[in-house]
Amino acid sequence: MKRTQNISVAVDAIVFGYSKENGVSILLIKRKYAPFKGKWALPGGFVEEKESLEKAVERELKEETGIKIDYLEQLYTFGKPNRDPRNRTISVAYFGIVNASKFQKLQASTDASEAEWFNIKDLPALGFDHRQILSVAIERLRSKIKYEPIGFELLNQRFAFSELENLYSTLLDRPIDRRNFKKKVMKLGILEELDEKAPKSGAGRPGNLFQFNKNAYDRLLIDGMHFEI
Amino acid sequence: MKRTQNISVAVDAIVFGYSKENGVSILLIKRKYAPFKGKWALPGGFVEEKESLEKAVERELKEETGIKIDYLEQLYTFGKPNRDPRNRTISVAYFGIVNASKFQKLQASTDASEAEWFNIKDLPALGFDHRQILSVAIERLRSKIKYEPIGFELLNQRFAFSELENLYSTLLDRPIDRRNFKKKVMKLGILEELDEKAPKSGAGRPGNLFQFNKNAYDRLLIDGMHFEI
DNA sequence: TATATTTGTGTCAAATTAACGCAAAATAAA
DNA sequence: TTTATTTTGCGTTAATTTGACACAAATATA
Numbered sequence: 354m355k356r357t358q359n360i361s362v363a364v365d366a367i368v369f370g371y372s373k374e375n376g377v378s379i380l381l382i383k384r385k386y387a388p389f390k391g392k393w394a395l396p397g398g399f400v401e402e403k404e405s406l407e408k409a410v411e412r413e414l415k416e417e418t419g420i421k422i423d424y425l426e427q428l429y430t431f432g433k434p435n436r437d438p439r440n441r442t443i444s445v446a447y448f449g450i451v452n453a454s455k456f457q458k459l460q461a462s463t464d465a466s467e468a469e470w471f472n473i474k475d476l477p478a479l480g481f482d483h484r485q486i487l488s489v490a491i492e493r494l495r496s497k498i499k500y501e502p503i504g505f506e507l508l509n510q511r512f513a514f515s516e517l518e519n520l521y522s523t524l525l526d527r528p529i530d531r532r533n534f535k536k537k538v539m540k541l542g543i544l545e546e547l548d549e550k551a552p553k554s555g556a557g558r559p560g561n562l563f564q565f566n567k568n569a570y571d572r573l574l575i576d577g578m579h580f581e582i
Numbered sequence: 583m584k585r586t587q588n589i590s591v592a593v594d595a596i597v598f599g600y601s602k603e604n605g606v607s608i609l610l611i612k613r614k615y616a617p618f619k620g621k622w623a624l625p626g627g628f629v630e631e632k633e634s635l636e637k638a639v640e641r642e643l644k645e646e647t648g649i650k651i652d653y654l655e656q657l658y659t660f661g662k663p664n665r666d667p668r669n670r671t672i673s674v675a676y677f678g679i680v681n682a683s684k685f686q687k688l689q690a691s692t693d694a695s696e697a698e699w700f701n702i703k704d705l706p707a708l709g710f711d712h713r714q715i716l717s718v719a720i721e722r723l724r725s726k727i728k729y730e731p732i733g734f735e736l737l738n739q740r741f742a743f744s745e746l747e748n749l750y751s752t753l754l755d756r757p758i759d760r761r762n763f764k765k766k767v768m769k770l771g772i773l774e775e776l777d778e779k780a781p782k783s784g785a786g787r788p789g790n791l792f793q794f795n796k797n798a799y800d801r802l803l804i805d806g807m808h809f810e811i
Numbered sequence: 812t813a814t815a816t817t818t819g820t821g822t823c824a825a826a827t828t829a830a831c832g833c834a835a836a837a838t839a840a841a
Numbered sequence: 842t843t844t845a846t847t848t849t850g851c852g853t854t855a856a857t858t859t860g861a862c863a864c865a866a867a868t869a870t871a
Contacts, residue, residue: 357631358590358591358628358629358630358631359631360589360590360591360629360631361587361589362587362589362591362661362672399587400587400589400661400672401587402586402587402588402589402663402670403663403670404663405661405662405663406659406661406672427658427659429656430635430656430659430674432591432629432634432635432674433634434631434632434633434634441631441632443591443629443635443674445659445661445672496806513849514849515848515849530829530830530831531848531849532830532831532850532851532852533828533829533830535849535850535851536828537828553837553838555837555838555839555847555848556837556838556839556846556847556848557836557837557838557846557847557848557849558835558836558837558838558847558848558849558850559836559837559848559849560848560849560850561849561850577725579808579810581808581828742818743818743819744817744818759860759861759862760817760818761819761820761821761861761862762859762860762861764818764819764820765859766859782868782869784816784817784868784869784870785815785816785817785868785869785870786815786816786817786818786867786868786869787816787817787818787819787866787867787868788817788818788867788868789817789818789819790818790819810859
């Protein structure tokens with residue numbers, strides 16, 4: 354077969370993080386080179402000859418942000434002919450999540466790096482078609498928490514129940530009934546309640562810590578779950 | 583930026599069709615050239631320089647099978663380094679549906695062409711990683727009919743209710759209660775019952791024709807629907 | 812004409828959901 | 842120290858939804 358094609362293949366990563374104080378955030382980098390030099394954009398870059406797409410994402414994330422991802426799945430492939438001003442590039446976008454502890458860590462060391470977290474409600478202008486990619490990712494996150502316990506990936510391994518509640522009501526952008534929510538989540542059987550109390554944060558009765566049971570979750574996925582809140 | 587990459591970009595199409603007699607089927611072509619010459623494979627091919635990915639799928643489908651699709655959405659991008667024996671190729675796979683009338687039509691003119699419908703339970707050996715792509719597509723179809731009325735795309739515009747019931751029970755591979763199913767579907771408010779009777783086919787009381795109301799469906803999508811059967 | 816087949820319309824108990832009440836355990840204010 | 846205020850844990854109850862069936866009506870077929 355003759356080679357007449359001249360299309361580049363890139364990957365981009367939309368990485369979500371969460372904390373109660375900063376809300377749902379995504380990781381952006383400040384571009385060092387043209388095009389869009391100095392502008393904010395999604396971390397990503399060109400795929401190397403012998404690496405898989407996933408490896409490419411992980412490599413780029415490490416290079417550009419120093420972060421190692423906790424959850425990664427393919428989001429969508431963007432391929433409009435003129436989305437890159439240089440030459441035609443199709444980008445396979447990946448959807449990633451880091452848990453709360455890593456999210457906090459990067460925040461502390463942000464100054465040195467060119468990577469920064471931005472609350473999804475307060476985003477800067479972005480290069481390329483990254484704004485559009487981001488919209489697709491946010492939509493995916495919103496719908497995903499309704500049928501997969503993906504929300505747990507955003508928290509630490511052990512968390513207070515109110516953090517989970519807070520996360521869901523932030524993502525769904527509406528109040529949720531605390532009592533009914535807890536009943537529903539517990540009935541899924543994927544959370545273990547620990548004896549330990551959560552570290553105190555302000556007023557109120559201290560609650561137990563909870564943790565996510567991965568095995569129970571995998572069993573659930575086989576049957577298929579629906580988790581309408 | 584230096585061009586060091588040498589990756590080809592292709593699209594593949596998984597096109598579903600349905601009829602009561604032949605069940606859920608997908609469209610395959612017999613390859614005319616190496617690699618996998620003479621083997622069955624998904625329709626598809628390399629993306630041209632200035633066309634979008636969707637246009638590429640539509641073009642390839644027309645060239646290879648003569649069919650025009652009724653529903654098309656991106657499925658997944660497959661990019662393992664050695665999935666094509668020639669040189670590295672990533673393939674953006676698309677998920678398509680044709681409605682029953684077109685499905686029948688191709689069947690009639692199959693002999694001349696190299697395209698053929700295969701029931702998804704009785705598939706031939708496939709070239710490349712197309713078997714894996716197919717699995718992802720079938721999984722998508724199975725899960726999609728549970729939260730989007732995508733099943734209607736597989737039928738004709740006007741259909742007997744039993745055809746819909748039959749489609750769902752075929753796809754879900756289990757019996758469904760006809761009466762409860764009808765109640766649930768009708769409550770979605772996206773079907774209109776016509777005065778006309780369905781053309782008779784065998785014994786039994788003749789039923790009304792139904793048709794899908796696209797406007798009502800779009801309204802429903804905004805709120806989000808769940809359609810657990 | 813009797814029988815089998817398919818469609819249309821219900822019924823009803825069980826399970827689930829949504830809305831809310833209230834006491835217990837902590838901090839914050841008086 | 843006493844009294845709010847806040848947050849958690851554990852309910853109750855009515856309304857709704859689901860799942861399992863019953864049965865009559867309209868047609869083809871034996």
